[in-house]
Amino acid sequence: xxxxxxxxxxxxxxxxxxxxxxAPSDYDLLIxxxxxxxxxxxxxxxxxxxxxxxxxVYVGPQAPGAxxxxxxATGMAVSPGFINMLSWAxxxxxxxxxxxxxxxxxxxxEVFGEGDSMGPLNPKMKKLAVARQGDIKYPIEWTTLGEYxxxxxxxxxxxxxxxxxxxxTVRMHELGEGDVDPTPEQLARMRALVRDAMKEGxxxxxxxxxYMPAYFAETPELIAITEEAGKCGGMYIxxxxxxxxxxxxxxxxxxxxxxxxxxxxxxxxxKQAGAENWPKLDExxxxxxxxxxxxxxxxxxxxxxxAGATGLDAAMPVWVQAGGLEQxxxxxxxxxxxxxxxxxxxxxxxxxxxxxxxxGGPEEVLLVSFKNPKLKPLTGKTLAEVAKMRGKSxxxxxxxxxxxxxxxxxxxxxxxxxxxxRRETALPWMSFGSDAESQAPEGVFLKSSTxxxxxxNFTRALGTYARDQKTAPLADMIRRMTSxxxxxxxxKGRGVLRDGYYADVVIFDPARIQDHATFEKPQQLSTGVRxxxxxxxxxxxxxxxxxxxxxxxxxxxGWTGWADGGACK
Numbered sequence: 001x002x003x004x005x006x007x008x009x010x011x012x013x014x015x016x017x018x019x020x021x022x023a024p025s026d027y028d029l030l031i032x033x034x035x036x037x038x039x040x041x042x043x044x045x046x047x048x049x050x051x052x053x054x055x056x057v058y059v060g061p062q063a064p065g066a067x068x069x070x071x072x073a074t075g076m077a078v079s080p081g082f083i084n085m086l087s088w089a090x091x092x093x094x095x096x097x098x099x100x101x102x103x104x105x106x107x108x109x110e111v112f113g114e115g116d117s118m119g120p121l122n123p124k125m126k127k128l129a130v131a132r133q134g135d136i137k138y139p140i141e142w143t144t145l146g147e148y149x150x151x152x153x154x155x156x157x158x159x160x161x162x163x164x165x166x167x168x169t170v171r172m173h174e175l176g177e178g179d180v181d182p183t184p185e186q187l188a189r190m191r192a193l194v195r196d197a198m199k200e201g202x203x204x205x206x207x208x209x210x211y212m213p214a215y216f217a218e219t220p221e222l223i224a225i226t227e228e229a230g231k232c233g234g235m236y237i238x239x240x241x242x243x244x245x246x247x248x249x250x251x252x253x254x255x256x257x258x259x260x261x262x263x264x265x266x267x268x269x270x271k272q273a274g275a276e277n278w279p280k281l282d283e284x285x286x287x288x289x290x291x292x293x294x295x296x297x298x299x300x301x302x303x304x305x306x307a308g309a310t311g312l313d314a315a316m317p318v319w320v321q322a323g324g325l326e327q328x329x330x331x332x333x334x335x336x337x338x339x340x341x342x343x344x345x346x347x348x349x350x351x352x353x354x355x356x357x358x359x360g361g362p363e364e365v366l367l368v369s370f371k372n373p374k375l376k377p378l379t380g381k382t383l384a385e386v387a388k389m390r391g392k393s394x395x396x397x398x399x400x401x402x403x404x405x406x407x408x409x410x411x412x413x414x415x416x417x418x419x420x421x422r423r424e425t426a427l428p429w430m431s432f433g434s435d436a437e438s439q440a441p442e443g444v445f446l447k448s449s450t451x452x453x454x455x456x457n458f459t460r461a462l463g464t465y466a467r468d469q470k471t472a473p474l475a476d477m478i479r480r481m482t483s484x485x486x487x488x489x490x491x492k493g494r495g496v497l498r499d500g501y502y503a504d505v506v507i508f509d510p511a512r513i514q515d516h517a518t519f520e521k522p523q524q525l526s527t528g529v530r531x532x533x534x535x536x537x538x539x540x541x542x543x544x545x546x547x548x549x550x551x552x553x554x555x556x557x558g559w560t561g562w563a564d565g566g567a568c569k
Contacts, residue, residue, distance in 0.1 A: 238265065
């Protein structure tokens with residue numbers, strides 16, 4: 001009899017246990033007992049974040065109810081995912097959708113579009129783009145910007161992605177790469193391209209005005225195309241026309257474009273290039289803050305290093321590059337043209353921005369990326385070192401490298417002052433952008449080098465600056481990586497830990513978060529970010545990528561798919 005009773009009780013217990021296991025949970029995931037930084041900059045608190053599906057459903061002291069899975073975040077910071085305001089992961093995510101160098105820093109949204117965007121493309125642009133590809137090769141299976149972003153997400157990527165439409169891309173679509181002004185009819189078509197991109201979900205217009213052919217665009221042209229973005233709730237964001245001797249005039253132009261177009265504006269990688277221009281920081285800040293006091297929404301973003309990275313095109317006059325890469329290379333083979341280029345490259349009073357001179361000379365120019373396998377052994381050497389090896393002047397060497405590589409050659413220029421960088425990290429209107437690809441220290445990515453900002457921009461801000469140098473409180477640094485950029489670009493439901501928002505969440509150790517990338521060895525992953533979730537899916541667990549690729553196309557305010565039809569009325 002006792003045996004039967006015991007058996008009955010055991011069965012009853014199993015049935016009860018099974019029923020509990022099958023009962024629906026309140027949450028899919030509970031992040032328990034973490035230090036919550038909600039992204040708004042307020043005082044953090046100990047509490048829980050609960051997730052169901054792709055959304056956050058609870059943020060507070062102690063979540064009621066049950067969860068299918070619980071993660072203990074005791075002693076860890078829990079924050080919204082970080083937004084990379086200037087990402088060049090447009091090709092690297094095609095190659096490797098994990099975006100490892102950014103995912104391990106807590107980045108959950110990559111924002112593209114500094115001047116060039118991956119659409120709209122015409123047949124000639126597609127052909128040129130394929131011909132100019134570097135280490136990463138891929139077919140171009142899209143035409144518009146929206147089609148590219150959709151292609152990327154269908155292929156499978158870890159981070160979310162968004163993009164501005166490039167002013168350079170719009171110009172090339174209608175005018176090619178020459179030094180020409182648009183006719184009224186051409187300008188109307190350029191405006192229409194911007195409006196179409198905004199309807200697809202673009203965030204606004206992005207420009208990069210030191211480069212050819214963007215350099216040829218005059219202020220009225222930029223105002224005209226930005227008006228279309230402004231009508232759709234978008235913004236203007238710019239690598240300004242000058243970051244050195246005419247820095248203040250370039251800020252004035254950006255503010256004028258904002259004022260006359262009706263669109264807010266942001267300065268890409270806010271900096272003062274060249275030692276003679278370092279003292280201009282006070283006046284640069286004053287110009288931005290004066291415009292903000294007048295009611296204009298002017299903001300900026302930055303990377304947390306004293307060196308920039310671009311190409312040898314930023315060391316040569318723009319006129320020699322007119323018409324595109326192929327014409328540039330052809331001109332550099334002509335002795336008379338070479339003599340003229342050399343003279344201008346040596347002239348500190350030239351009317352274009354020469355980054356070699358601003359850096360202080362060829363000793364401060366690091367060569368990091370080549371297409372030609374024969375030149376790859378030069379990776380990591382300075383322009384001065386290669387010039388000495390070849391027995392030629394730095395100017396001749398720069399031209400020869402462009403010819404031999406069939407590219408602009410990737411370079412790092414040591415331009416900025418560390419004290420200025422430190423001060424900029426505390427500005428209340430400053431967001432952060434890596435200005436780099438999101439890659440991995442393996443495979444095709446090891447064929448070239450890179451700037452350490454690709455692996456450490458965000459962790460350096462949180463570790464070196466917020467924690468170690470205390471340039472800003474951690475809560476405010478997080479705000480300027482999350483809710484500030486989300487608000488600036490006009491996206492919905494992201495950038496804050498809040499009920500109903502998408503579950504882009506980072507769990508990191510404030511005491512351990514650290515960048516390890518250096519200029520000598522840039523391809524080193526950051527540490528201290530433990531777990532990352534994108535749209536409710538865990539993509540980083542205990543610092544290791546899970547293989548998940550839940551990234552989505554994050555659309556701007558003009559998208560016609562919104563319930564209200566979007567802002568492009």
